Amino acid sequence: MLLETRGLVKRFGKLTAVDGVSLRVPAGTCIGLLGPNGAGKTTTVSMIAGLIEPDEGEVLIDGAPLAGDTDEKKRRIGLVPQDLALYDEMSARDNLELFGALYDLAPAELDRAAVAALDLVGLSDRARDRVKTYSGGMKRRLNLAAALLHDPQLLILDEPTVGVDPQSRSAIFANLTELRGRGKGILYTTHYMEEAERLCQRIVIVDHGVVIADDTLRGLEQARPPTRRLTVELAAPADGAPPAWLPDLRALAGIESAEISGETLAVTLVDLERVPAVLGFLGERRQRFTHVATERADLEDIFLSLTGHTLRDP
């Protein structure tokens, strides 16, 4: 097991930011660490990367506990921090040479690693340019490259796509898929459900510092009631106050929630067999509609069902 955490706890004064987090990252696997802002993701990552000491619990790298700033096992970890941790006034190449030197790479080895990392993230042709001339997406890619120089087995990415354009996001996903294919273990923290769904084989959901779910996406779906969503585009949009019939709709059996915004009515159902009842309800109240659609439950729904609030809530 590349990474295993056992009962990590971190307190800041009276606040327990992380409360008994345990997770495992095998080689060649991407584990998604999901949670809203303030859930304890970055604190967990900081403990795993050896930046802060846990108050309780331990971090095991290849089965051995990580201890202290100078622990050689830190060489097996590559951290892509949430911030763009780059020196803007230096070139991409100079940045990489600096970060590689921290791992005591010999000049020839460092040169090869820098070339390979820049090549992987598609920045070879801008290697000598100052980072301050880069776009946000290019900086994000360089941020990733800087974590790869010492060829770590475990990559920890702390919300690596914040503020990134779709093209760079796709490029980063492609890079991560390739790295996973090379046998790297990846711990990917995010509050974008679609990213975790796309990249990760297993999802760990944390809320208020506690792990509330740890399973594959399919496992999470199966473990929860098969919530379904129904969207109805009404012919006459609601203007101002919600329609008088909305509370009655919410009171129907098998309806978890019903919200209306403009002409769109969004209904969360226990199962799709309730769709005819909803449409019948609208027909009885002479509400005409122009379009009807259903969709599968996603991680957002799963998170909502687990915690009672959405992933994007602070």
Added chain:
Amino acid sequence: MRRALVALVRKDLKLFRSDKRAVIVSLVLPAALALMFGMIFGAERHEVHVKTRVVDLDGSAGSQRIAGALAADKMLGARPATRAEADDLLRHDDIDVAVVIPRGFVARAAQGDQPTIEILSNPTSVAETGIARGVVDGVVARAIAPDLGPEAARCAGAGEPYATTVKPVSSGDTTYDGGSHALAGMGVQFILIGAVDSAVGMLNERQRGLFRRLRTAPLARAVLIASRLISGALVALLVIAFLYAFGSFTMGVSIKGSQAGFALVAVGFALMASALGLFMATIGKTPQATRGIGIFVVLIATMLSGAWFPAFLFPEWMQKATLFVPTRWAVDGLDAMTWRGLPLADAVLPAAVLFLSALALAAWSTFRFRWEE
């Protein structure tokens, strides 16, 4: 429009108030400086004291009266010393003046020979020397009046029965060089300002998450602190080298004392200034607050170093207190090795103080710097 204006002003005031350390510095800095300037230039002027020794080579009753009168004077309070002791104290900047009563002074004055009384002066104590000369003239005339005979009275018609000369004393033939002193003072001040920038830069790096990346590598925190200490010191040494090269070219400044001693003091100060930058980074929570605190520290440290004002303007207690300020040792050490022309041995104590200060500040920073926001 009015509401927007009020809201914007209120927003700025809220932001200002939210950084409590910056607020405190904004209020404390001008108040503290005003207090210090007040103490230096204000009501305590009557406490001005010219550090004086009297060398009585005459040994007559009249010369003893002179020595007694100089000792009794409130401003001079002269203490007896041998000529060698007086020279040594002057060369080491420990006193301002020494009054030398030559052998046979009183007898020759009584005969109307108009002997010369010598005031040996510290070249940095220009104003003190002027004060001392005025006091000596008055004291000596009164003290030897009973000894003066008719010849002296005849001579007195043409002028004083004795003459007074002032002779600057430093090492060898060197004399006070304002250019050298200015380079030391301004060098100290601007290197310390550079240290403030270094502290602010360190906190900016922390804010940008760069330390998170650096600390992911298997490195001791002491290595990260040491790297900042060394880089800051190298920049400070570059500034010192440039300043003295510039001074040499434009003002003819030279290292008249020990070059090794100059290098020792320069390296000590460069390390101390760099370590002070690290220290400032530990006490300010934000870059803005650190800049405020840093400017405060730099202004006080520079002022107390003697770079701005002659030391005689300080109250006596402040002159002693400044010995606890490392920058005072930096200015004194650089002065000693340049225009004073002192040997390597005289660089050892200033350099030791600077190295020990650097060590203490760096140690504090290693243990106290917050690596995470």
